[in-house]
Amino acid sequence: MAALTWNDALALQQPRMDDTHREFVDLLNAVEVALQGESLPLEQALDRFVQHTEAHFAQEDDWMRRVGFAAQNCHSLQHAQVLELVREVHRRLRDEADVEVVHALVPALAEWFPMHAQSMDAGLVQSMQEAGFDPETGALQHPLPAEAEALAGCGSGRGG
Ligand SMILES: [Fe+2]
Ligand SMILES: [Fe+2]
Numbered sequence: 001m002a003a004l005t006w007n008d009a010l011a012l013q014q015p016r017m018d019d020t021h022r023e024f025v026d027l028l029n030a031v032e033v034a035l036q037g038e039s040l041p042l043e044q045a046l047d048r049f050v051q052h053t054e055a056h057f058a059q060e061d062d063w064m065r066r067v068g069f070a071a072q073n074c075h076s077l078q079h080a081q082v083l084e085l086v087r088e089v090h091r092r093l094r095d096e097a098d099v100e101v102v103h104a105l106v107p108a109l110a111e112w113f114p115m116h117a118q119s120m121d122a123g124l125v126q127s128m129q130e131a132g133f134d135p136e137t138g139a140l141q142h143p144l145p146a147e148a149e150a151l152a153g154c155g156s157g158r159g160g
Contacts, residue, residue: 003032004110014125020056050090067131075120
């Protein structure tokens with residue numbers, strides 16, 4: 001069974017983010033399938049997942065900066081923590097042939113992702129809409145006033 005299945009509850013009505021999240025789900029499932037020895041070599045599948053996750057989080061972190069989130073905001077910090085874990089699992093697979101850590105990682109991420117998407121990513125989409133930010137063009141219609149500069153809250157947009 002797939003570790004995580006795409007469903008409507010994961011769609012946040014932000015096309016770029018939703019596409020990236022569908023790819024996240026697909027690549028996580030590819031790691032799961034590789035663990036069963038049914039497709040790509042495991043290291044290759046995990047490699048793809050790590051590279052995609054780096055780009056996925058970097059994209060959202062960039063959008064947060066553009067709409068006015070503080071650099072040390074809670075959403076970005078969670079990305080950094082998850083990425084550190086994923087990279088450590090990648091290193092242990094590569095250097096120590098530790099497959100067990102990958103077995104533990106996949107269900108943990110499958111549980112983490114829907115919570116993250118429905119709270120922090122949904123909050124980011126809301127802030128992007130409020131700011132009139134178009135990620136395709138970089139246009140920002142309603143720059144935030146200076147006093148609203150630090151959007152450091154977790155998950156529910158401004159100050160949440
Ligand atoms: Fe995301
Ligand atoms: Fe995120």
